[in-house]
Amino acid sequence: MATDRALEIDGISKRYGDVVALQDLTVDIRAGELFGFVGRNGAGKTTTMRVVLGVLTPDAGVVRWLGVPLTFEARRHIGYMPEERGLYPKMRVAEQLMYLGELHGMAGAEAREAALGWLDRFGLADRRDADLQALSLGNQQRVQLAAALVFGPDVLVLDEPFAGLDPVAVDVMAGVLRERATAGVPVIFSSHELELVERLCDRVGIIDHGRMVACGTVDELRAGGRERRWIDSPAAPSDWEIGLPGVRLLRADGSRRLFELDPGVDDQALLQAALATGPVREFALVEPSLGEVFRSVIGEAGA
Amino acid sequence: MSTRPRSLGGTRPLPTTVLVARREVRMRLRSRVFVGGTIVMTVLVVVGIAAASLLGGKTNLARVGFSGESQALEPTFSASATALGASIVVSDIADVAAGQAQVTAGTLDVLVTGSATAPTAVAKTAVASNIESALSLAAEAARLSDAGLSPEAIASAMALVPVHLLQPPSPRDNENVFASMGLGILLWxxxxxxxxxxxxxxxxxxxxxxxEILLATIQPSRLLAGKVIGIGLVGLLQLTIVGAAALIAVHVTNVASIPALAVSSILGDIFWFLLGFLLYATAYSAVASLVSRQEEVQGAIAPIAIFQIVGYLLMYATLANPTSPLVIVCSLLPPFAPIVMAVRMASSDVPSWQVGLAVALTTASIVGLTWMAGRVYANAAPRIGTRVRFMDAFRGPRP
Incomplete structure (x- = not known):
């Protein structure tokens, strides 16, 4: 079932005049998966999401759900949180959610129940009759997420859902996304908060200049990057040249040095070279953070 | 809370267009603009009608007091005054000085003193000519009676010359122009x-x-249709409330002889509001969809608003001369017909072929504009940000 219920983004391209926004971008988001979409500003994350929602028409490529190209009717079952938040400022919160639920095809009573349920979940039960504009920005953002969830979507597409949230709200939002994914809903979201993405996502896609430059689990991405080792060799001279091909010195901190190894380079050769200078007090594998992976991948892609 | 069970073809309670229209109606009925606007319009209309009725009554009513011997003139004076078209109230005044004080105070228009054959009329500034004539006739009748003529002979001698008017003016003409103007302004x-x-x-x-959220779940054409229908219904409701208040006021104050305040004119006003609204709303929605900020709305709709302003000016031309060729032609042309034809219909009789032609042309324009607006809106609505050029939106998505 898991592979059947996938959102397939297949080879989409989009140009704005001379500007290439998306270039043959392909990625699958599987059911039950939290997929994080990272990339610099203007890399194409928002454009991709807008194409999925049908707000933009791609120049080439197709988006499929359950193996068939997305129709307008199928798109109505996608929960969407656009980059630029948008709800009616002067409409009551609960009424607004009910309205959106009904627009997505719910019956009135059902929409009401769902709207009140989500407001309760986000701790906004006492604000249900307040106009949206009377809420704090953080609370407006919760309502925005509720708007994407209220009709029980088959797919969730969220553009920067964590931007501007306090740590407690981030936890609530992360919990809800994880819960939806566990319920079998493919969840795709973009974020600049790489630590959060690293902690939360099953898979991560790194997009740059409209292309998917890396995609996989955080561990897979780390494996694709260069390995690093800290070495503490007090006897080594301060101008010590390691002299090994594929090994670069990144940083020196007293007698501690950080080296980066090209793929395939044997770290034992590095250790032996270090031992040749005298005692080695530390030889440590450094797990690159997603941020480091991101920078190295984006750097390779040619910034 | 969990994903609701759903089948794609399951019970879908309400079409999206109805949902959009319902939201518009709910939100707007609740707004202060609607509640306040309806109250203000209703009050203005009712006050206007009440004023028209009071002014209409006051112009002819003269209070005439007779003192002493002149009181004998009262029956003949009343008869003559009525024959001359004056509305009078006659009273007995016991004391001449008190009567003069009443004239000075303005509670009495004319005080008649002296004998029946040689009365004197005392007034503050002027005596209406028909009152003066009626008084002269009454005094003359008294003198003829003194001279020994029989009442029949007197009546015969004093008979008024019958006047036959080929085009009798309606005493309500002025009121009708004002009422037509009122209807026209309300409509505008x-x-x-x-x-x-x-x-x-x-x-x-x-x-x-x-x-962006809406367009992910509803087609632009349905969103636009729902909005226009919803706002139109609210406008219709407001005009119906004001129109009903006007009809009740007309009934109570009994000024129904003013043609522009007849039921048919008020229904005509509402009918032309519907056509005019559909015409202007579709045009407005097309140009408004090109911009993304409220500050840009006025600038965007200005080219169309000019037609409305011209229509407003033409309304005065219509009231001044409802049969001028300019007015007749403009009352047939769609951008002006909703106001000019409505005012023509309220203030005068319009040949039915002209009404039919105006309705047909306006309806055809609405159909054409709806097609154009739907196209422009569908292309321009998703393009948030800078202003979209009209022809870009009309031609469709860029290649």
Missing amino acids: IALGIYGSQVAQGVVEEKATRIM
Whole structure:
């Protein structure tokens, strides 16, 4: 079932005049998966999401759900949180959610129940009759997420859902996304908060200049990057040249040095070279953070 | 809370267009603009009608007091005055000095003193000519009676010359022009208010960025149709409330002889509001969908608003001369017909072929504009940000 219920983004391209926004971008988001979409500003994350929602028409490529190209009717079952938040400022919160639920095809009573349920979940039960504009920005953002969830979507597409949230709200939002994914809903979201993405996502896609430059689990991405080792060799001279091909010195901190190894380079050769200078007090594998992976991948892609 | 069980073809309670229209109606009925606007319009209309009725009664009513011997003139004076078309109230005045004080105070218009054969009329500034004539006739009748003529002979001698008018003026003409103007202004205001509400409603959805969420679940044409229908219904309701208040006021004050305040004229006003609203709302929605910020709305709709202003000016031309060729031609042309034809119909008789032609041309324009507006709106609505050029939106998505 898991592979059947996938959102397939297949080879989409989009140009704005001379500007290439998306270039043959392909990625699958599987059911039950939290997929994080990272990339610099203007890399194409928002454009991709807008194409999925049908707000933009791609120049080439197709988006499929359950193996068939997305129709307008199928798109109505996608929960969407656009980059630029948008709800009616002067409409009551609960009424607004009910309205959106009904627009997505719910019956009135059902929409009401769902709207009140989500407001309760986000701790906004006492604000249900307040106009949206009377809420704090953080609370407006919760309502925005509720708007994407209220009709029980088959797919969730969220553009920067964590931007501007306090740590407690981030936890609530992360919990809800994880819960939806566990319920079998493919969840795709973009974020600049790489630590959060690293902690939360099953898979991560790194997009740059409209292309998917890396995609996989955080561990897979780390494996694709260069390995690093800290070495503490007090006897080594301060101008010590390691002299090994594929090994670069990144940083020196007293007698501690950080080296980066090209793929395939044997770290034992590095250790032996270090031992040749005298005692080695530390030889440590450094797990690159997603941020480091991101920078190295984006750097390779040619910034 | 969990994903609700759903089948794609399951019970879908309400079509999306109905949902959009229902939201518009709910939100607007609740707004202060609607409640306040309806109250103000209703009060103005009722006060206007009441004033028309009071003014209409006051112009002819003369209070005439007779003192002493002159009181014998009262029956003949009343008869003559009525024959001369004056409305009078006759009273007995016991004391001449007190009567003069009443004239000075303005509670009495004319005080008649002296004998029946040689009365004197005392007034503050002037005596209406028909009152003066009636008094002269009454005194003359008294003198003829003194001279020994029989009442029949007197009546015969004093008979008024019958006047036959080929084109009798209606005493209500002025009131009718004012009432037609009132209807016209009301219609013009309603068209302005609800037309610009459509424009602002369209831009609101782009400005608040909810457009992107809406367009992911509803086709642009249905969103636009729901908005126009919803706002139109609110306008219709407001005009119906004001119109009903006007009809009740007309009934109570009994000024129904003013043609422009007849049921048919008020229904005509509402009918032309519907056509005019659909015409202007579709045009407004098309140009408003090109911009993304509320501040740009006025500039965007200005080229169309000019037609409305010209229509307003033509309304005065219509009242001044309802049969001039300019007025007749403009009353047939769609951008002006809703106001000019409505005012013509209220203030005078319009040949039915002209009404039919105006309705047909306006309806055809609405159909054409709806097609154009639907196209422009569908292409421009998702493009939030800088202003979209009209022809770009009309031609469709860029290659």
